[in-house]
Amino acid sequence: MTAVDTAPPTAAPDDAAARLAAARSGLRVDRRRRRVRTSVVTSVLAVVAVALVVTALMLGDFPLAFRQVVDVLTGGGDDIARLVVVEFRGPRLVLAVLVGVALGVSGALFQSVLANPLASPDIIGVSQGASAAAVAALLLGGLTGLALSASALAGGLAVGLFLYAVAWRGGLAGHRFVLSGIGVAYACASVIGYVLTRSDVQEAQAALLWMTGSVAQADWPLVRLLGSTLAVLLPLVALVARPLQVLLLGDQQARALGLRPELVRAVVLGLGIALACAATAAAGPVAFVAFTAAPVARRLVGDGGLALVPSALVGLVLVLGADVVAQHVLPADMGVPVGVVTGAIGGPYLIWLMATLRARPA
Amino acid sequence: MTLTTDKTADATTEHASAETIHALAAGLEGERHEPVRLAAHGLHLAYDKRTVVHGVDLEVPPGAVTVIVGANGCGKSTLLRGLGRILKPAGGHVELDGRDIARQRPRDVARLLGLLPQQPLAPEGITVADLVARGRHPHQGAFRRHGAGDAEAVAQALALTDTHELAGRRVEELSGGQRQRVWVAMMLAQDPRIMLLDEPTTYLDIAHQVDVLDLLTELNRTRGTTVVMVLHELALAARYADHLVVMHEGRLFRAGPPAEVLDADCVREAFGLEARVVPDPVTGSPLVVPVGRHQRRA
Numbered sequence: 001m002t003a004v005d006t007a008p009p010t011a012a013p014d015d016a017a018a019r020l021a022a023a024r025s026g027l028r029v030d031r032r033r034r035r036v037r038t039s040v041v042t043s044v045l046a047v048v049a050v051a052l053v054v055t056a057l058m059l060g061d062f063p064l065a066f067r068q069v070v071d072v073l074t075g076g077g078d079d080i081a082r083l084v085v086v087e088f089r090g091p092r093l094v095l096a097v098l099v100g101v102a103l104g105v106s107g108a109l110f111q112s113v114l115a116n117p118l119a120s121p122d123i124i125g126v127s128q129g130a131s132a133a134a135v136a137a138l139l140l141g142g143l144t145g146l147a148l149s150a151s152a153l154a155g156g157l158a159v160g161l162f163l164y165a166v167a168w169r170g171g172l173a174g175h176r177f178v179l180s181g182i183g184v185a186y187a188c189a190s191v192i193g194y195v196l197t198r199s200d201v202q203e204a205q206a207a208l209l210w211m212t213g214s215v216a217q218a219d220w221p222l223v224r225l226l227g228s229t230l231a232v233l234l235p236l237v238a239l240v241a242r243p244l245q246v247l248l249l250g251d252q253q254a255r256a257l258g259l260r261p262e263l264v265r266a267v268v269l270g271l272g273i274a275l276a277c278a279a280t281a282a283a284g285p286v287a288f289v290a291f292t293a294a295p296v297a298r299r300l301v302g303d304g305g306l307a308l309v310p311s312a313l314v315g316l317v318l319v320l321g322a323d324v325v326a327q328h329v330l331p332a333d334m335g336v337p338v339g340v341v342t343g344a345i346g347g348p349y350l351i352w353l354m355a356t357l358r359a360r361p362a
Numbered sequence: 363m364t365l366t367t368d369k370t371a372d373a374t375t376e377h378a379s380a381e382t383i384h385a386l387a388a389g390l391e392g393e394r395h396e397p398v399r400l401a402a403h404g405l406h407l408a409y410d411k412r413t414v415v416h417g418v419d420l421e422v423p424p425g426a427v428t429v430i431v432g433a434n435g436c437g438k439s440t441l442l443r444g445l446g447r448i449l450k451p452a453g454g455h456v457e458l459d460g461r462d463i464a465r466q467r468p469r470d471v472a473r474l475l476g477l478l479p480q481q482p483l484a485p486e487g488i489t490v491a492d493l494v495a496r497g498r499h500p501h502q503g504a505f506r507r508h509g510a511g512d513a514e515a516v517a518q519a520l521a522l523t524d525t526h527e528l529a530g531r532r533v534e535e536l537s538g539g540q541r542q543r544v545w546v547a548m549m550l551a552q553d554p555r556i557m558l559l560d561e562p563t564t565y566l567d568i569a570h571q572v573d574v575l576d577l578l579t580e581l582n583r584t585r586g587t588t589v590v591m592v593l594h595e596l597a598l599a600a601r602y603a604d605h606l607v608v609m610h611e612g613r614l615f616r617a618g619p620p621a622e623v624l625d626a627d628c629v630r631e632a633f634g635l636e637a638r639v640v641p642d643p644v645t646g647s648p649l650v651v652p653v654g655r656h657q658r659r660a
């Protein structure tokens with residue numbers, strides 16, 4: 001006690017100033033650290049994405065040199081190289097990029113707004129709903145092309161609305177949404193199975209290809225359609241990002257901070273469903289991308305934020321990488337669709353995620 | 363002998379002196395608030411169909427400290443949620459600034475009124491700085507991002523709650539008491555004119571309990587902030603309340619100045635506890651001393 005008693009009394013204003021200074025510098029350091037990490041992660045992912053794009057453009061029946069690809073991309077190049085890049089490989093590449101981005105962002109929205117890593121459109125029936133509708137349209141209605149995509153879109157949206165209605169009890173119960181979604185996914189799978197067994201082998205084969213998710217059928221009109229859909233949806237996502245971040249504090253806190261949680265959740269889920277359906281309509285249900293992209297991105301960034309841009313990039317890298325592997329690494333005569341590869345990555349990934357998840361205090 | 367905290371016993375935390383708090387609080391952005399009125403009229407609150415709060419009429423004294431006490435499960439948190447328009451009334455209504463709170467824009471309400479829940483959630487991995495900064499949300503638009511004024515408000519909130527050394531730490535890695543002070547900091551960053559706090563002193567050691575209560579009192583005195591909080595510690599409640607509200611089974615049991623409200627009858631009825639009420643040796647406010655079954659002096 002004597003030590004305390006003889007210590008000179010702290011001059012209060014000095015102490016206040018010192019505390020403020022410590023707080024300010026702590027804030028600055030924290031902000032800078034988070035920014036640096038996010039930008040490092042984003043740039044590394046962007047570099048990987050660009051490398052994949054160039055690789056995808058180089059490889060194929062008519063191999064191009066790195067130089068040739070770069071020339072075409074920068075507006076030059078010879079006619080043949082340009083034809084190969086723009087007409088043969090371009091649509092498939094861009095479709096893979098767009099599908100990856102859409103699925104990555106969609107998964108990030110779902111998982112954060114429902115606060116559940118299982119809440120992703122490919123787990124809770126949105127993708128399956130799209131598939132069931134598409135398969136039924138293909139096999140029972142004989143629809144193809146854009147009409148097929150439109151049915152997929154309608155199927156996914158219908159599942160989304162249905163889940164919303166089921167899970168609504170004066171507010172959305174997240175676990176109910178997810179669990180009924182898993183039920184819907186199985187119901188859709190049985191619809192698909194039923195339709196498939198009723199149709200002849202040739203047709204069923206085409207449906208099966210669509211259902212594994214494939215970007216092989218890409219052409220520029222399809223790419224343009226998906227591109228313009230994303231051009232509408234992604235800016236809206238950017239607008240809801242901030243309210244969504246506040247919503248992560250839970251409904252009570254969010255409401256206390258001046259948010260309408262139900263409104264924000266409805267908008268975010270609507271955007272997530274729309275993105276997933278758009279991607280599925282264009283390429284079929286590419287397995288596990290929406291499910292894996294956001295957790296990977298978030299773990300890389302590691303600050304408890306939404307990590308929307310990194311999720312988009314991880315989704316892009318996954319789909320594009322998987323397509324490169326499917327086309328060029330696996331034997332050519334296999335003609336494996338991209339969805340098979342992403343699915344093969346997704347299963348082990350989930351196990352790894354569970355095995356390495358940091359133990360959290362109860 | 364006076365009760366002083368032995369500073370050598372707690373090397374990691376230096377408590378802010380009263381002068382420090384005063385200097386910081388006085389330096390907060392903005393001047394003294396005009397007190398804002400908050401009142402419940404015939405308020406019924408229910409979960410699903412089960413009514414938990416039955417027809418509460420409560421005028422929160424503007425610019426004063428109101429403390430709500432009552433037994434576990436008697437509806438204190440529920441009442442606070444109703445006042446903070448987290449829960450929609452099953453009957454009656456809440457008025458903020460003379461108008462029905464349900465008809466006002468959520469963001470406008472959030473600038474006037476803040477609420478710290480009993481068990482707030484923090485997203486995994488979030489840092490203290492990031493969390494406290496989210497308290498600024500009602501002051502920012504969709505396009506107006508985190509500016510210098512926001513950063514300063516956050517810094518002040520950290521300095522006032524003894525959390526200025528924790529800015530870069532992850533919230534989930536803090537001790538219960540540190541985390542609780544971070545939540546109080548978030549409320550300070552929000553800077554509302556009425557603060558509703560549900561047990562803001564849980565998890566806090568006795569010195570930090572007094573710190574948080576002193577801080578709220580300081581904000582109340584220097585800035586005119588209206589404080590409404592739920593406390594379990596009756597001695598502290600009686601000391602810090604200008605207005606004490608005792609709840610019992612979803613109803614207002616008694617309300618008024620602590621010295622008039624808190625007596626042995628009240629404690630027996632509201633808590634089912636035999637107790638003696640004596641004057642607090644430090645402040646003279648009523649001090650509830652439980653009798654208990656086994657510890658009577660022979």
Ligand SMILES: Nc1ncnc2c1ncn2[C@@H]1O[C@H](COP(=O)(O)OP(=O)(O)OP(=O)(O)O)[C@@H](O)[C@H]1O
Nearest residue numbers: 409410414432433434435436437438439440441480
């Ligand atoms: N989210 C909820 N859903 C359903 N019932 C609830 C909910 N929250 C509280 N209740 C019930 O409402 C009643 C009042 O609860 P409340 O949380 O308001 O009590 P409290 O006075 O704050 O208690 P404590 O001192 O333990 O915090 C209790 O019977 C409780 O079981």
Ligand SMILES: [Mg+2]
Nearest residue numbers: 438439480560
């Ligand atoms: Mg409570």
